[in-house]
Amino acid sequence: MDNTVVDLETLQALYENRAQDDEMESIKKHMKSSKDKEDAKPLDKPEQFLFQLCQIPNFSERVFCILFQSTFHECITSILRKIEILQRVCKTLQTGKCVLQVLGLVLAFGNFMNGGNRSRGQADGFTLDILPKLKDVKSSDNSQSLLSYIVAYYLRHFDEDAGRETCVYPLPEPQDLFQASQMKFEDFQRDLRKLRKDLNACSAETEKVCKLSSEENLQPFKDKMDEFLSQAKTELETQEKQLADTQKIFLELSVSFSVKPKAGEKEVSPNTFFSIWHEFSTDFKDQWKKQNKLMLQERVKMAEDCFKQAREKASYNVKPKHATGIKAKLGQKM
Template identity: 45%
Template sequence: MHVAIAVLRKQPVNPTIPMKPLYWTRIIVPPSGQPAPVASSSTPSVPAAGTELLWHKLEEAEIEDIKEFSDLFSRQVVERKPTKKKEDKPSKVQAMKILDSKRSQNVGILASSLHVDFSEIENAIYNFDTSVVNLEALQQIYEVRATEEELALIREHVSTKPEVPLDKPEQFLHELAEIPNFADRISCFMFQSEFDDGISSIESKLNNLKSTCQFLTTSESLKTVLAIILALGNYMNGGNRTRGQADGFGLEILAKLRDVKSKDSSVTLLHFIVRAYMKKCEDPLRPGLALPIPEPGDIDRAMTVHFDDVNADLQKLQRELFVCETKTEKVIAASTEENVQPFKDKMNKFLTSAKKQLTGEIENLEECKMKFKTTMQFYQYHPKGGVNEDEVDPKDFFALWSPFCSDFKDIWKKEQQRLIKEKTQEAKRIQEKKLDIQKSKREEGGLVSNFKFIIF
């Protein structure tokens, strides 16, 4: 059985400059009038005739900013002197094995799994280009690099017995070692990613804690909720000399509001508080109406912040940044004019930015500590055990808010659903009442007409 070959409908595209590849699986749609290719055991099944398919109708969008796109996604290519492709000539000489069997196997597996020409590895290392060889692959290459002892043995063999080829794993390590300062280059490259992840994580934690503290101290809606709790609590404690007439309350009570039930156990105090707040809202069902309390997720994230741990993480990043800077200087000093760029410019730019970010987060940490301390003071929170305010861990303070915020949000959603249901039922009752009135009028009109007819 012959397989029909689909003719390509589109003309080839020739970018003005080399572009980064996009590894997709191409789908070919036969031109109209040409029969679809016959399915075989190695090709996907052909859709039934008349089936509407996206790719049959979807046309490429016109890209106006193609020049900008080319600039953004073009691929840096190392300019190399033209070299003749090595021809693998059959050789009777057995390749030299220097590594032990397990080590040789590990290096060989990695080299084979990359599925790229060694020039692509060079391009990635020289130009920080991960479009073909990604960062994970570079990290694996870095981890299997030759030890000083292995490299000495490999180089000794190459210099003394050049006629005996190296085995593939040894050859791979030898070619890597021929790239000037390749280990330090990859190390600097990897640290950029690690630093970005680390500093972003710290920034996210601290900013969330700051914004949560800001909400707790400035939100008017939260103050309204707390005012409702205070009023209800004072009412419940009326006549009690030790608990009544309070101007405020300890945050420990927040988590217990859900446990205070009505006498018939049909509703909790927290339910009543939520309903009381909703009655104060002009439209509690208004789309986009924000919760009057902090988001439970923000509270839970704030609980995970440990100032000592954040400080330790920042100090670690600072030490690693210094090591990276030292390696950068070493690579630049040992590089030639041909291979010093773009490493030099990219690393100098990164180091300048990283130092600025690190300084910013160190200041951010101190600002967070002050903000947190101010928030505790705002609520007149007194830690147990006589712990100094400066030593209070955020989890101890925010743990008082977490169950309250979570329960409040759950009840808030349920109450909104209840109001929607009541509103729907009320609208239905009004509509039914209107229909009944209209029906009654029609019936009355019919009786009057009949009565007139009888008199006539």
């Protein structure tokens, strides 16, 4: 159980190259037939090595359990990290104040532009597929897009830190949205099912080793594996529940945004939903960076102008006024 003696990579190689039942049968048969013969050929080194491995009590079962223990945490952590990204993005889109403000501006400016149209100028909402198209709506002089105007308006009226290093991006990060769009609940469920299957197999192999091992060969394998199996079972159950909760949150979110499944989908997939947001967030962040840079330049220029005015004011010299009246002349004579 000490991986510093035999590292896991070597242990994996030993497990994969262990003697199979038919190979072991042939080796034992050869040894038995040549036992009493003087001219018998000895086993080659590979066969000797396989035979020596076979002498370790329950070698195959022990190594399977040790290898599974080493990979379980990595697998469960990978699933957890992905689900946490999914949960974070869903929560931000559902309840994020800044997200609601941005969507409110999109609706307000859209209604204003359609003000002359009774059927479209007083909308209560819009479908998400409009968001990636905002960059294509240009002003009459083609100098800016509707998206760049919305971003600039948001920064000047809703973000007190605009133009400063402390300014926080109001939407989920494009990278998080891209990762979320690549996830599939079926993949999570498949991975957790495999972990559950392997955990059950590990539990069965541990029980077999403990049953067949002598007292001197039982520890520390038994205590360490019992502790691991108990912890792994709890972690797996927690992760299965978290996945079910996350899927429920996502489906509620897609309903709240009125997103419908694509043809061939039973339910809205993360790809269908988050791909739209990824494209919009990428475009929004490009404009957000540009507008922040412009506002930072404005702040710097204002600071320079204030400093210049203060320096000019400090350089004024006020000359004392010399008295020239009769009183002053009499004072000089005295």
